[in-house]
Amino acid sequence: MSVTGIGAAVRRKEDRRFITGTGHYTDDINRPGQASIYFIRSPHAHAKIKKIDTHEAARMPGVAGVFTGEQFAQDKLGNLICGWTVLSKDGSPMKMAPHAALAAGKANHVGDAVAVVIADTLAQAKDAAEKVVVDYEPLPAVVDPAKAAAKGAPLIHESAPNNTIYNWHLGDADATNAALKNAKHVTTLEFINNRLVPNAMEPRAALAEYDAASGSLTLWNATQNPHVARLVIAAFVGMAPENKLRVIAPDVGGGFGSKIFIYPEEVVCLWAARKVGRPVKWTAERSESFITDAHGRDHVTKAQMAFDGEGKITGLKVHTTANLGAYMSTFSSAVPTFLYATLLSGQYEIPHIYCEVDAVYTNTVPVDAYRGAGRPEATFVVERLVEAGARELGVDPAVLRQKNFVKKFPYQTSVASLYDAGDYHASLAKALEIHDYKGFAKRKRESERNGKLRGIGFATYIEACGVAPSALVGQLGAGVGLWESAEVRVNPTGSVEVLTGCHQHGQGHETTFAQLVADRLGLSIDQVNVLHGDTDTVQFGMGTYGSRSGAVGMSAIVKALDKVEAKAKKIAAHLLEAAEGDIVFKDGKFTVAGTDKSAAWGEVALGAYVAHKFPTSEIEPGLKEGAFYDPTNFTFPAGCHICEVEIDPETGEATVVSWTAVDDFGTVINPMIVEGQVHGGVAQGVGQALLEHTVYDDKGQLVSGSYMDYAMPRADNLPSFHVDTTVTKCPSNPLGIKGCGEAGAIAAPAAVMNAITNALGTELIDMPATAPAIWAVLHKANKMPRAA
Amino acid sequence: MAAVSLTVNGKPVTADVDPRTLLVQLLREHLRLTGTHVGCDTSQCGACVVHVNGKATKSCTVLALQLEGANVLTIEGLAAADGPLHPMQEAFRENHGLQCGYCTPGMIMTAVDIVRRKGNDLDDHTIREELEGNICRCTGYHNIVKAIAAGARAMRGSGATSRAAE
Amino acid sequence: MYAFTFHRPQTLRQAASLLAKNEEAKLLAGGHSLLPTMKLRLAGPPQLIDLSLVEGLAGIEQSGRSLTIGAMTRHNDVNTSPVAQQAIPALAKVAGMIGDPAVRHMGTIGGSIANNDPNADYPAVCLGLGATIITNKRRIKADDFFTGMFSTALEPAEIITKVSFPIPKKAAYQKFRNQASRFALVGVFVSKRGSEIRVAVTGAGSNGVFRVTSFEEALKKRFSPKSLEGMSIPADGMNSDIHGSAEYRAHLVGVLARRAVAEAIGKSAA
Numbered sequence A: 001m002s003v004t005g006i007g008a009a010v011r012r013k014e015d016r017r018f019i020t021g022t023g024h025y026t027d028d029i030n031r032p033g034q035a036s037i038y039f040i041r042s043p044h045a046h047a048k049i050k051k052i053d054t055h056e057a058a059r060m061p062g063v064a065g066v067f068t069g070e071q072f073a074q075d076k077l078g079n080l081i082c083g084w085t086v087l088s089k090d091g092s093p094m095k096m097a098p099h100a101a102l103a104a105g106k107a108n109h110v111g112d113a114v115a116v117v118i119a120d121t122l123a124q125a126k127d128a129a130e131k132v133v134v135d136y137e138p139l140p141a142v143v144d145p146a147k148a149a150a151k152g153a154p155l156i157h158e159s160a161p162n163n164t165i166y167n168w169h170l171g172d173a174d175a176t177n178a179a180l181k182n183a184k185h186v187t188t189l190e191f192i193n194n195r196l197v198p199n200a201m202e203p204r205a206a207l208a209e210y211d212a213a214s215g216s217l218t219l220w221n222a223t224q225n226p227h228v229a230r231l232v233i234a235a236f237v238g239m240a241p242e243n244k245l246r247v248i249a250p251d252v253g254g255g256f257g258s259k260i261f262i263y264p265e266e267v268v269c270l271w272a273a274r275k276v277g278r279p280v281k282w283t284a285e286r287s288e289s290f291i292t293d294a295h296g297r298d299h300v301t302k303a304q305m306a307f308d309g310e311g312k313i314t315g316l317k318v319h320t321t322a323n324l325g326a327y328m329s330t331f332s333s334a335v336p337t338f339l340y341a342t343l344l345s346g347q348y349e350i351p352h353i354y355c356e357v358d359a360v361y362t363n364t365v366p367v368d369a370y371r372g373a374g375r376p377e378a379t380f381v382v383e384r385l386v387e388a389g390a391r392e393l394g395v396d397p398a399v400l401r402q403k404n405f406v407k408k409f410p411y412q413t414s415v416a417s418l419y420d421a422g423d424y425h426a427s428l429a430k431a432l433e434i435h436d437y438k439g440f441a442k443r444k445r446e447s448e449r450n451g452k453l454r455g456i457g458f459a460t461y462i463e464a465c466g467v468a469p470s471a472l473v474g475q476l477g478a479g480v481g482l483w484e485s486a487e488v489r490v491n492p493t494g495s496v497e498v499l500t501g502c503h504q505h506g507q508g509h510e511t512t513f514a515q516l517v518a519d520r521l522g523l524s525i526d527q528v529n530v531l532h533g534d535t536d537t538v539q540f541g542m543g544t545y546g547s548r549s550g551a552v553g554m555s556a557i558v559k560a561l562d563k564v565e566a567k568a569k570k571i572a573a574h575l576l577e578a579a580e581g582d583i584v585f586k587d588g589k590f591t592v593a594g595t596d597k598s599a600a601w602g603e604v605a606l607g608a609y610v611a612h613k614f615p616t617s618e619i620e621p622g623l624k625e626g627a628f629y630d631p632t633n634f635t636f637p638a639g640c641h642i643c644e645v646e647i648d649p650e651t652g653e654a655t656v657v658s659w660t661a662v663d664d665f666g667t668v669i670n671p672m673i674v675e676g677q678v679h680g681g682v683a684q685g686v687g688q689a690l691l692e693h694t695v696y697d698d699k700g701q702l703v704s705g706s707y708m709d710y711a712m713p714r715a716d717n718l719p720s721f722h723v724d725t726t727v728t729k730c731p732s733n734p735l736g737i738k739g740c741g742e743a744g745a746i747a748a749p750a751a752v753m754n755a756i757t758n759a760l761g762t763e764l765i766d767m768p769a770t771a772p773a774i775w776a777v778l779h780k781a782n783k784m785p786r787a788a
Numbered sequence B: 001m002a003a004v005s006l007t008v009n010g011k012p013v014t015a016d017v018d019p020r021t022l023l024v025q026l027l028r029e030h031l032r033l034t035g036t037h038v039g040c041d042t043s044q045c046g047a048c049v050v051h052v053n054g055k056a057t058k059s060c061t062v063l064a065l066q067l068e069g070a071n072v073l074t075i076e077g078l079a080a081a082d083g084p085l086h087p088m089q090e091a092f093r094e095n096h097g098l099q100c101g102y103c104t105p106g107m108i109m110t111a112v113d114i115v116r117r118k119g120n121d122l123d124d125h126t127i128r129e130e131l132e133g134n135i136c137r138c139t140g141y142h143n144i145v146k147a148i149a150a151g152a153r154a155m156r157g158s159g160a161t162s163r164a165a166e
Numbered sequence C: 001m002y003a004f005t006f007h008r009p010q011t012l013r014q015a016a017s018l019l020a021k022n023e024e025a026k027l028l029a030g031g032h033s034l035l036p037t038m039k040l041r042l043a044g045p046p047q048l049i050d051l052s053l054v055e056g057l058a059g060i061e062q063s064g065r066s067l068t069i070g071a072m073t074r075h076n077d078v079n080t081s082p083v084a085q086q087a088i089p090a091l092a093k094v095a096g097m098i099g100d101p102a103v104r105h106m107g108t109i110g111g112s113i114a115n116n117d118p119n120a121d122y123p124a125v126c127l128g129l130g131a132t133i134i135t136n137k138r139r140i141k142a143d144d145f146f147t148g149m150f151s152t153a154l155e156p157a158e159i160i161t162k163v164s165f166p167i168p169k170k171a172a173y174q175k176f177r178n179q180a181s182r183f184a185l186v187g188v189f190v191s192k193r194g195s196e197i198r199v200a201v202t203g204a205g206s207n208g209v210f211r212v213t214s215f216e217e218a219l220k221k222r223f224s225p226k227s228l229e230g231m232s233i234p235a236d237g238m239n240s241d242i243h244g245s246a247e248y249r250a251h252l253v254g255v256l257a258r259r260a261v262a263e264a265i266g267k268s269a270a
């Protein structure tokens, strides 16, 4: 391992601009003549839009245009789409209702945009917006997913009877029912996987510009995947041909999934820029983010786990109702199905699993992938059941897990996933050791002496990352392939540009991708630049989500590097007047095997461009290669997280006092960055478990619509974490990488809730386990200690 | 419109602004100092923290007109453009105290202020409490806490403080 | 924000006359309650009268048995003032528990009290110490000043100039934070000055800050957490929202009062 090579904790190349305030996020960019756009949004969860009067607004100072959903509809633009088709049990396709970027006729959630004002300044646009009169006829709303499909519930979309999008299932129902029937013990739990608001710190933003001379549009957009945005806006919305639309994703301040999707605002900005003939900029205000960014999770689940007399799991049956909100967001259909049910085997050998998922519309913000996307929900189901099962059977939860772990790989689960490699015993054992599991009883007694309750909880999670083999996801209904692209461009002086279809918004690709290339070519990382996020410079790519950039994006780079090296060897052979087969490339040097004749990387690069010393009829001049890499399988990162909490029974307040994470991410390129990803993921998971409470009232108003009411994890809500790894290499990609971006968020909610329920001695508490919620449980159980 | 004169990063600035202009708008839109960010509309996230007369201040919650004659320091002015980084900036980089970088300018400006008030030896507990007004969604704070402790130590003897505080 | 004109008077008299002339004008102190509401267009005063240049409004001084704090004194200045720390350590400590460091650099005691947010900390301190609020017109006892959530006894064109606190023998504050806003979900301030015992509660009541006379009576017998053992207050009249039920808030009042008394007498609660 060199100081900057694979496995080195290289400090990040991109940091300099962020720590000096010279990064460029979308809102930092300004174009000449730019106007501001303000979205007028429905204050009702469900309402007919009877009439919109824009006359007075149009005459307000600074106003360049006022447009309504009706006008948008008149321009015959297409709808936003959900790109992944899921079929119901009966084979019928999911009910994807039309989703116009500006609502006309009916608004379906609080925040649904119905009109826009464009003006010189944002203040003017807001002033004018107050003069727009929208005549709404409020309709009854449905908010609770459990009630959405019930008789008499208000119907949101004509095309989706009973507000039902699909009734989907996976697995063998009969075999699973039989397993439950024959079980020695069945553990049953019902839970709510709480709805979350993603809250990347940079609010979403879009800046659109129309160039009349060329007829082309440019969109600067806080997005995780510029190419897919361009594809959808060009091909489905029909805003402009793909070659007349450039999408640039500059620095992006966090995504966590919420910036994968194609949203109404960027579409409307493009449309409006052409209409007013000026660049148009929109930046969400946080209260706007709360009611427009796709939310996460929101499952209601009942699950049963069957055990035999030896404590072996014999079956798992799960029924989930998934709330997808008012419209189907870009990938929403896949999250509670293919990204969820396929992981229900956890780290265990479970011979029979059956899962049913009913997806419904409600009058709430659309729900889509949020860090982990389906996999945290699956982990929560499995890990809560295993922990509760262990308690009911009177077995140490670590021991019950060990008993059921998958031991032989590859392992075909009963829910389609084929686990390729792992060592679950190793990560559990290491975590138990680091955490001092043996010392828990003593720590618990100490807490009790101080009047506190203490609990410990595990999550031995699995996830499927590195999305994904294109043919496989195609069979499952995906509208796109999930390969990744790379181009390696060697300059005459030997420095390198890497163009990747991935996008970074915190992950540090500019460093890790450079490490990979520098390591391979024997360069310093300063000689390698990573370019991404601009459809005009980068070949088509699929973007960054699902912990795919390492496993898929870097594999594409490896493929391109293979080609570069092969060609460079050919050129070196000519330069060194040797046979191509005798050329060895090592440490940035081409050597003729068995001799001391050599050429440095830079000489060969220059030689490639000078093109004097090789026949250009056989070898093209230049040194630049591209590759598309399609993975052969998902990757399966797994690990063990242990959480310890202390509860103040008088107030109900739970504090996470220690955290141990031992993860197997396969090959680690940069351990510093990987640890950072784990920290961030765990924090989000702890947030879900203890703090983040998305509350709609029954009229569909988002009660927790700002940081005044939605509790974000802050520094004092969290401990420092003990993070470590074990390694089994992933056999399905050349680097052996599994991916690390989501693990923390997947493991943490289950680990926290297992610890809380351990401390409380009851399984009956939902997330978020806030102080009043915990107090209510203790109070009801009359477990209140006498006041001191 | 109303006129306001102040010092920003050591340079005198005069601007003619709509009275409802916030300091953060003056910085970002008039002066094009876009290192100061906006992450919320309830004055809670701290992405916008700058120093006003040497003290950490949320620039989203002060009017430009309130700052007549004030001395404002932003992330862009923390270290001289051609000089070495401020020890706190260096510490954030060294300790991987940032991921997407959006909260970072506010974090660093807050951190320098913590050192001014609490000294160079900061324990984790103090740092975590002092960060109540700064939200980060990426890092889980672990490395931010490490960075601030290290940056605080490095500031001792480096002579680096907040320029406006001098 | 809605448009407004901005005034920066130099004297109290100028400020008062500007305020008297413009019925809908608002005073601007630290701006950390007013500006957020204006930004969200929940308030739209046509005039703002900035108090920051008005002389004599900031400062902390002790005279005899009382501590006087100027209306424009920032939370951070109260928190770090040796005079305040010496005279009423509990008060200085509360100032350091308000919001975050940046908020404390701007927010003022006058603004906090005039605003009378039902979850704010200073109103509990004023009521819990029996403070006197001094305006450009008169002196108002804390017991008469806080008249319900976001409402006070202040008349139009009345400006708080100082707050005067009698120095107690013992005092302490316990705050249980709302994890989202970090304001007090419930906060209890207790004090003992001679035979006068005060227990003031913020955050819990649906009508703003209030005193708990039953606790005060119990503590008169003996100023000890034991005197409050098993006591709580009825849930009627408590706030109930997504952050906590009325029962929970009522329960916390008891818990925090016991802990505050314990802190005041220098013992750990629990």
Ligand SMILES: Cc1cc2nc3c(=O)[nH]c(=O)nc-3n(C[C@H](O)[C@H](O)[C@H](O)COP(=O)(O)OP(=O)(O)OC[C@H]3O[C@@H](n4cnc5c(N)ncnc54)[C@H](O)[C@@H]3O)c2cc1C
Residues within 6 Å of the ligand: B042, B043, B044, C026, C027, C028, C029, C030, C031, C032, C033, C034, C035, C036, C051, C071, C072, C097, C098, C099, C100, C103, C106, C107, C108, C109, C110, C111, C112, C113, C114, C115, C117, C119, C120, C121, C122, C154, C158, C159, C160, C161, C181, C182, C183, C184
């Ligand atoms: C993120 C954040 C967190 C906070 N956390 C807390 C907390 O935990 N606890 C807490 O108590 N507070 C908290 N606050 C509120 C903060 O303390 C405010 O600063 C304070 O409530 C108002 O003081 P101000 O000086 O900022 O007043 P301003 O916002 O300027 O004014 C508030 C109101 O008082 C009026 N006013 C101001 N001065 C006078 C005067 N001298 N005479 C008459 N009327 C006057 C104004 O006209 C206005 O109506 C928080 C605020 C923020 C932004």
Ligand code: FES
Residues within 6 Å of the ligand: B037, B038, B039, B040, B041, B042, B043, B044, B045, B046, B047, B048, B049, B058, B059, B060, B061
């Ligand atoms: S933008 Fe200033 S605190 Fe969030």
Ligand code: FES
Residues within 6 Å of the ligand: A201, A253, A254, A506, B097, B098, B099, B100, B101, B102, B103, B104, B135, B136, B137, B138, B139
């Ligand atoms: S680094 Fe992204 S919000 Fe802090």
